[in-house]
Amino acid sequence: MINKPKLLTVFDILTALTLLGALALILFWTPVEITMGPVQKVFYFHVSAAWAGMLAFVAAGAAGAGYLITRKLHWDWVSLSAVEVGLVFGLIAILSGMIWAQPIWNTWWVWEPRLTTTAIMELIYLAYFILRSSLETPEKRARLSAVFAIISVITVPLTFFSIRLFRTIHPVVIAPGGGDSAFSMTPCMLRAFLISLGVFTILLVDLFWHRYRLAKLNYKNQTGEN
Amino acid sequence: MPANTLTDMILGFSVIIGILFLYILSLTLRFKQEKRKASLKNRRNIA
Numbered sequence: 001m002i003n004k005p006k007l008l009t010v011f012d013i014l015t016a017l018t019l020l021g022a023l024a025l026i027l028f029w030t031p032v033e034i035t036m037g038p039v040q041k042v043f044y045f046h047v048s049a050a051w052a053g054m055l056a057f058v059a060a061g062a063a064g065a066g067y068l069i070t071r072k073l074h075w076d077w078v079s080l081s082a083v084e085v086g087l088v089f090g091l092i093a094i095l096s097g098m099i100w101a102q103p104i105w106n107t108w109w110v111w112e113p114r115l116t117t118t119a120i121m122e123l124i125y126l127a128y129f130i131l132r133s134s135l136e137t138p139e140k141r142a143r144l145s146a147v148f149a150i151i152s153v154i155t156v157p158l159t160f161f162s163i164r165l166f167r168t169i170h171p172v173v174i175a176p177g178g179g180d181s182a183f184s185m186t187p188c189m190l191r192a193f194l195i196s197l198g199v200f201t202i203l204l205v206d207l208f209w210h211r212y213r214l215a216k217l218n219y220k221n222q223t224g225e226n
Numbered sequence: 227m228p229a230n231t232l233t234d235m236i237l238g239f240s241v242i243i244g245i246l247f248l249y250i251l252s253l254t255l256r257f258k259q260e261k262r263k264a265s266l267k268n269r270r271n272i273a
Contacts, residue, residue, distance in 0.1 A: 002261055023239070032228050039231035042238035049242070088249045092242050099238040103231045203246075210253050217260040221267065 002217065008209055015206040022192075022199040030192045042100050044193055048200035050093035050118070054156045056086030056204055057125060061153035064146035073219065076142035079149050081211035083128050085204060090122045105169065113162040114170040121155035128152065138219065 026044050033040035060082035067075035097115070098108045109115065131148055135141035163170045185193060219225070 002264060027239075034228055037228035037231040038235040039229075039238065041235055042242075045239070045242050088245065092245050095241050095245070096238050099234055099241060103229065103234050207249070207253070210250075210257070214253060214257050214260060217257070217264060221260055221263045224267070
């Protein structure tokens with residue numbers, strides 16, 4: 001357990017290479033958007049980070065359900081790891097979005113539906129750690145955290161669909177038929193976008209794997225199990 | 227003509243890479259700490 005598996009080392013290298021490749025692709029291959037200029041390129045990683053964060057939160061909810069059904073603690077480690085990694089990606093999405101918004105909307109933050117629901121989602125998952133730290137026994141902590149992770153999943157579709165359900169100034173990236181607010185991409189942009197989504201999914205799995213190993217080792221140290 | 231937002235783009239990517247770097251660093255340090263605890267525990271058990 002303590003020694004790093006060879007497969008994880010290979011996966012680390014693969015993740016680093018694909019991330020660097022995606023960054024180079026975005027910086028040197030994708031065209032500069034005609035109105036927004038170079039800052040639009042942040043969009044590729046911004047949306048990908050939001051996607052990875054939401055995926056992690058859904059996985060945390062599923063792992064919570066896994067724990068409640070099986071009562072096996074490794075599901076709790078999965079849930080904990082997914083929430084922490086999801087929070088990191090959520091933070092990346094929020095901060096990169098703010099940096100994009102400053103020159104485009106002329107403000108760092110607007111209380112519009114997408115930004116508000118994203119902030120709420122992030123705060124709810126932060127509360128997950130407050131809950132965990134207030135519970136002593138591993139079983140009780142795992143049980144209540146699992147319930148919390150399952151209930152919190154509701155914020156994911158709420159955040160995702162907020163720009164479709166409410167009036168908003170946030171661009172809609174994926175709009176069937178292309179709405180008024182749909183962000184139109186050239187084929188080259190679309191390819192870079194899809195590649196970024198894939199790379200961030202790989203990054204999510206890699207970081208999750210590391211966090212899971214940490215959770216497992218932490219548990220063993222606390223309980224004295226070998 | 228596109229808006230001159232090159233500085234914002236550099237800031238955006240720096241923040242993204244910076245957060246990822248800090249998180250990886252935090253994971254590495256926490257894992258090392260747990261590893262140290264585990265080896266101390268093992269030594270105590272042997273003694």
